[in-house]
Amino acid sequence: MNFPLLQAKKQGEARYHLGLLLTTTIWASTFINIKIVLLQVPPNTLAFLRFVIASLALGFYIKYKGYPLIPRKDWPRVALCGLTGIALYNFLQNQGLRYAGSTDAAILASMAPVFMALLAWAYLKEKISSRQVAGIIMAFTGSALVATKGSLESLTLNPTQLFGDSLILITGISWAIYSTSVKKLLDRYPVTSVLAYCTFAGTIFLAPLVLLEYPVNLAAVDLWDWLNIVYLGLMASALAYLLWNAGLAKVPAVTAGAYLYLLPVIAAVIAAIFLQETPGFFTIAGGLLALVGTYFASK
Template sequence: MSLPLPAPKTSTSIKDHLSLLLTVTIWASTFINIKIVLLQVPPNTLAFLRFLVASIVLGLHLIWRRQPFVKRQDWPLAGLTGLTGITLYNFLQNQGLKYAGATDAAILAAMAPVFIALLAWLLLGERISRRQVAGIIMAFSGSVLVATNGSPEGLVLNPARLYGDLLVLLTGLSWAVYSISLKRLLNRYTPVTVLTCSTIAGTIFLFPLALLESPINWAAVDISCWLNVLYLGLLASALAYLIWNTVLTRVPAVTAGVYLYLLPVITAIIAALFLREIPGTFTITGGIIVLLGTYLAGK
């Protein structure tokens, strides 16, 4: 997902709505693509390959558009956004998806606005309303319901799933730090410049993590796996972000933000079709509570 940016309150065209829906559908599908690729490629290597592709595409796009990269004095801030929004986020997500279900992961990853509200309160001194407090409590309660499957015994019966859920939950915290750091860069550069430089920085940080993993028998990696990697790099990490940032220059942020709440729903549908993951009653109930709480916390 991407941080919604301020936009003029103009009427939103059907093309813009379709673009937002396409972007969110692509992002929802990544939870399934990642689980498929993880069967053959370890998580850190997958993240590095994905964003290496994205870095090349975005870098060429920036050069073609003749837009500048960030200035030297802003490299540390660009590095921080890449470390939190690209490296840590995808490290935690890929590691978590080794154990968590795709639907669980989509629900828990949707809690990023909750962490943004908390960090803005703790670090920036922004006021937090009673409605936001209620939303935070609801979101965390729903996440516990999803992770435990409605019973404390779930902690004992399936510790691997709980571990995966917790890692994915931490992606929300990582994204919150990224979003707050991003604000300063967005005041100085275009969204495409910030996205490109953050992606390149995050890819550089992912490289040593990929080297730490066991050697891979590349000859055994089939063409389907490589197609999924290209899909993650070209469509999910480059094209989708470019579409999202472009549409956000024309539509109100609140309009785009509503589409992010479709992520768990679309992920659940795709996971049921391709992974045969059928969400249980507690997952559905907890997911609804998480989304409602996140909506209140993010307002």
């Protein structure tokens, strides 16, 4: 039997698949970090601080390594990527998590690969095989099972929850636009240069949103929350985005997007380890279905 990573190894792509898996794992862990920090830091300010840290780290790194600059003719695309993948995505995610129920939010967030597949097909002319379509459906179904625990009772919406759910759904569209747009830059420039410039642009777009929450008493933020913010900046932003872009540069957008279906599965595993939440039947069954679906979608 040919497993995806073994098959990818023959094509020199195994490390990119591993990178996408690590990225998904890091992002799954941020659900806990963000929930903790939002108790003391407003959502817009959190997003801005997170990417200021990422910008500083990436700026020093590309300067030290001497990575090439991106010419002005491509700055509009850089701005689009920074707006959609950094500013808009994180603004909508942080705001949406204030109102959305965790169950339906997890389902809606896992719609991002569907939007990625459609945009990749329409914009990047990437072909989608019937096997990949089947994998996408299986992975989404498994993700939904994990999120709902096999019950749809918690999906009853009120206006406030509907507002939050709408914001979460738009994050999927925003991420799909970013992932398809950034591939054009990755074809021309090094992954690190592209990420640094997009992060700079996204941080600039986030800056005015902080004024909506002014004043913020950052002196009251304790050490543990600052460590979480640093983790979000260095690991979940700089490193994870770098691995994501590296994967996008080498594999189709549909394949990379399939890994996002593992988010609720990995989040459930993390919760079981750190929060002592025992996974139930539907969590296990949905997780297996999502893994099998991701296998087919990545072929």
